[in-house]
Amino acid sequence: LHERKGTGREDQPRASPGRTGLAVAHQWIDRQIEPLAAESASPIDAVGRVLAEPVVAPSDLPPVDQATADGAAVRAEDTVGASTYNPVGLRLLPFGEAVLPFCATFVNIGQPLPRGADAIVPLDHVSAKGADGCEVIDTVAAGDHVARKGSQIESGSSLLPAGRWLGPHDAGLLLMAGIARVPARRRSRVRVVLTGPRVESTGAGTAQDADGPMLKRLIERDCGTVVEQRHVERDRAALTVALSAPRSDIVLIVGGTGRGLGDCASAALADAGELAIEGVAINPGETAGMGRTGVGTPVILLPGVPSACFWAYELLAGRAIRRLAGASPALPYASKEMRTHRKIVSRIGLTEVCPVRCIDVDGVEPVPSFAAVGIIAMAQADGFVILPEGSEGVSEGSTVTVHLMGICGTHRPHTSEVAS
Amino acid sequence: LHERKGTGREDQPRASPGRTGLAVAHQWIDRQIEPLAAESASPIDAVGRVLAEPVVAPSDLPPVDQATADGAAVRAEDTVGASTYNPVGLRLLPFGEAVLPFCATFVNIGQPLPRGADAIVPLDHVSAKGADGCEVIDTVAAGDHVARKGSQIESGSSLLPAGRWLGPHDAGLLLMAGIARVPARRRSRVRVVLTGPRVESTGAGTAQDADGPMLKRLIERDCGTVVEQRHVERDRAALTVALSAPRSDIVLIVGGTGRGLGDCASAALADAGELAIEGVAINPGETAGMGRTGVGTPVILLPGVPSACFWAYELLAGRAIRRLAGASPALPYASKEMRTHRKIVSRIGLTEVCPVRCIDVDGVEPVPSFAAVGIIAMAQADGFVILPEGSEGVSEGSTVTVHLMGICGTHRPHTSEVAS
Numbered sequence A, B: 001l002h003e004r005k006g007t008g009r010e011d012q013p014r015a016s017p018g019r020t021g022l023a024v025a026h027q028w029i030d031r032q033i034e035p036l037a038a039e040s041a042s043p044i045d046a047v048g049r050v051l052a053e054p055v056v057a058p059s060d061l062p063p064v065d066q067a068t069a070d071g072a073a074v075r076a077e078d079t080v081g082a083s084t085y086n087p088v089g090l091r092l093l094p095f096g097e098a099v100l101p102f103c104a105t106f107v108n109i110g111q112p113l114p115r116g117a118d119a120i121v122p123l124d125h126v127s128a129k130g131a132d133g134c135e136v137i138d139t140v141a142a143g144d145h146v147a148r149k150g151s152q153i154e155s156g157s158s159l160l161p162a163g164r165w166l167g168p169h170d171a172g173l174l175l176m177a178g179i180a181r182v183p184a185r186r187r188s189r190v191r192v193v194l195t196g197p198r199v200e201s202t203g204a205g206t207a208q209d210a211d212g213p214m215l216k217r218l219i220e221r222d223c224g225t226v227v228e229q230r231h232v233e234r235d236r237a238a239l240t241v242a243l244s245a246p247r248s249d250i251v252l253i254v255g256g257t258g259r260g261l262g263d264c265a266s267a268a269l270a271d272a273g274e275l276a277i278e279g280v281a282i283n284p285g286e287t288a289g290m291g292r293t294g295v296g297t298p299v300i301l302l303p304g305v306p307s308a309c310f311w312a313y314e315l316l317a318g319r320a321i322r323r324l325a326g327a328s329p330a331l332p333y334a335s336k337e338m339r340t341h342r343k344i345v346s347r348i349g350l351t352e353v354c355p356v357r358c359i360d361v362d363g364v365e366p367v368p369s370f371a372a373v374g375i376i377a378m379a380q381a382d383g384f385v386i387l388p389e390g391s392e393g394v395s396e397g398s399t400v401t402v403h404l405m406g407i408c409g410t411h412r413p414h415t416s417e418v419a420s
Helices: A022-032 A168-176 A207-223 A236-242 A265-272 A306-324 A377-381 B023-033 B166-174 B207-222 B236-242 B265-272 B305-323 B376-380
Strands: A038-042 A071-073 A088-092 A101-107 A121-122 A126-129 A133-136 A158-160 A182-185 A190-197 A224-232 A250-252 A273-278 A287-291 A298-302 A334-340 A351-360 A361-368 A382-387 A397-404 B038-041 B069-075 B087-094 B103-107 B117-121 B126-129 B133-136 B158-160 B184-187 B189-195 B224-233 B248-252 B273-278 B290-294 B298-302 B334-340 B351-360 B363-366 B385-387 B397-402
Touching: A022 A273, A022 A287, A022 A306, A071 A088, A071 A351, A071 B236, A088 A126, A121 B376, A133 A306, A133 A351, A158 B376, A168 B207, A168 B376, A182 B363, A190 A207, A190 A306, A207 A250, A207 A306, A207 B166, A224 A236, A224 B038, A236 A265, A250 A265, A265 A273, A265 A298, A298 A306, A306 A351, A306 A377, A306 B166, A334 B248, A351 A377, A351 A397, A351 B207, A361 A382, A377 B166, A382 B184, A382 B224, B023 B273, B023 B290, B023 B305, B038 B158, B069 B087, B069 B133, B087 B126, B117 B126, B158 B166, B184 B334, B189 B207, B207 B224, B207 B248, B207 B305, B224 B236, B248 B265, B248 B305, B248 B334, B265 B298, B298 B305, B305 B351, B305 B376, B351 B376, B363 B385
Parallel strands: A088 A101, A190 A224, A190 A250, A250 A298, A334 A361, B087 B103, B189 B224, B189 B248, B248 B298, B334 B363
Antiparallel strands: A038 A182, A071 A101, A071 A121, A088 A133, A126 A133, A273 A287, A287 A298, A334 A397, A351 A361, A351 A382, A382 A397, B038 B184, B069 B103, B069 B117, B087 B133, B126 B133, B273 B290, B290 B298, B334 B397, B351 B363, B351 B385, B385 B397
16 A cells, blocks of 8 residues: 555555655755846835845945035034024025035035035034024034045945845845846746545635735735646546646645545646655645656645645745745744743654744644644634654743744734833 | 013023823823724725624534534434444445434534434544445544534624724624624824924935834734825924814924924914823933814824834834724834843933844843934844833843744744744
8 A cells, every 4th residue: 555656546545655854845946946036126116026136236326425414504614603592604505505615504414515515414403593594503613514525435336146036125225226127937827726625615615715825925925926727636647647747946736635525636746747755744735845847846745724725835845936036045934032931742754843822922722733623723812833754742841942923014013112 | 581481482492391191192182082983894894903792603613513524424323333443334325314213324523413413523534435335444422523513603693892903803703693793983183284394304215204014014004094294394284274274183293303493383273272291201202292273183193204204103102092992002013021231221210112123032131222323223223122210220130021023934944933
């Protein structure tokens, strides 16, 4: 009954093959998958994508000497000795005009420093006096409230490094620097094939209903686009045909990865190309697999049970898709060292994802596992502790690395609050 | 020259009014802004939005007793004493049939437990024997590898709480539970008015080029939609007219918030409705303001300088837009206690955002400030320390709360890596 990889028959159940360790599975992914080509994109279209090459400043920033405060542009030497008790009177020239000795002109923040001036007296220390005069009540030094040409960044120096995942502020920076196009990795094209249910649904919803939409959002998060999502009967020949469809950057097959009756994802992948790994030592998700189609497109096999589908995506498919994007393949969660207030149990031989709840600012406790409650564990957890293959668990009081979920808005103890 | 709020003349520069503390500005926002109404949305459309009401399970999950492993459904009592050395033979019934004494039938994970059976022997411990027999090599107890009806969640119990910011896994959970529509807060409708430049551009890019795209992405992150983005001349009457445009949930005016020549955002807001706060004690961003249009729509005034625009958005406008979304108004960054390896300087009287770089797993050091390098500080920082109004800074070796940026993919020291 223990059959060799890729030759399994789906008309009878089979025993589990040996599971491949997570590190080996990651090595396979990292060897197979290179970042996609760069394309020229506007800074706003590039937000959420990764720079393929460093971006260099095309010119000095600021491009000329600039005021960094609203105020009066002056010659610093003319203000020597000025104070509240000794206001210094200067002649007020029209807005922005060149500054002569014992004269001043008002400028706004960001404007070029008028010719002749070498400092700005901020508005709080200067007041208009009559029709064409002003009074300065503070002494300034040359360069005060002035940003020199090129002082923020010099022409030709690095603005953003290759590999930078661009945020909204980076778009602002690029546009401010006058850069209209950047070399960004293109979005990956992902095909998702959902294998049909093995039996009629017994409840209101099914794994097939849940997995497709869930994966779509995860793929988008990882700079991918779902170019096709289709349902295919859980049939070896039909699945083999689906694997020969037009090219994409990666294919995800969902469901039929087990060794039960009718499970044929592994066999279909072996028929269509190469089944490289069948079963990965992760929980949830241990029936996951991977390989390539006949034309070399990477394929990740994801279990159909939603919690297993989610974690096999995060630990395997997501890594592959993040690599295509040129992004860090690491899990896209913030992590934090915290103390567990209760023992966390893990099965030896599997990398195990253990859901935990935050109970105070640096303490967590386990919540019911995926094995016990399925995907509901996701609703009850604030984050996850991932225990390696060699671990049988950690004892109460241990320090663990918690991967935190949902930093973008729930009332969670780990979101930022500004003291004021 | 110190004029009263809302009556400023933009034809001459003015001294700064007193700045409103950040806590008071937050109180104003929190009092003005209530979460938007809920609308019925599919779980997939609701991802990234907030639940307005708790979602209750419409039925038991699992809906019937289910297998949690691929294997043979048996009566546990028939396996007593089974081991590798004492295989127990059972008659194999067709797939999924009701189980009689000393019989078994194969089922797959997720399938209903066949009538008569009370446990599953996983595939690793059962093998087919001849045409209609099987051998069991492990003893199972009643309930082994079976999820009882309602054991994950009972009909009528809480599935997800009100206020939940929905992630991809929540869509999976809802669809799995058979829920097709949920009450989600609608996306806010945001109008962005960019005031024209005060002078001709001196470089390749301008603040006006940068602020609009940057804000669009930030607003989208906070569940908002930019329904209109327009450029308006920096003219008090034109801006007052723009403030009377058709309703949205909130209006952001960008630029012209200072007290320099031509700055008229505050005056226009006073003309159009109410200028409630002029100047907030934050840096960057201290010329920000807020108020309401004539019909009561909240208005946030953001400075035009990109770094000030960004932080006035994050600390003020973003809070308002996150409140409209029903989300936590806190900053959407993960935060972490870290040690600063160098002194961080802050001006007393202002809540100051200080950019820092991670130098090791729990250490940071300051990088050049926004005052020194403008928005380029965003490119050089891994995160921010926010020092309150009363602080003059923190000394070397102090523990500080660091708000971390860019967890979604750059090669940053604080992203998660799974040990394997």
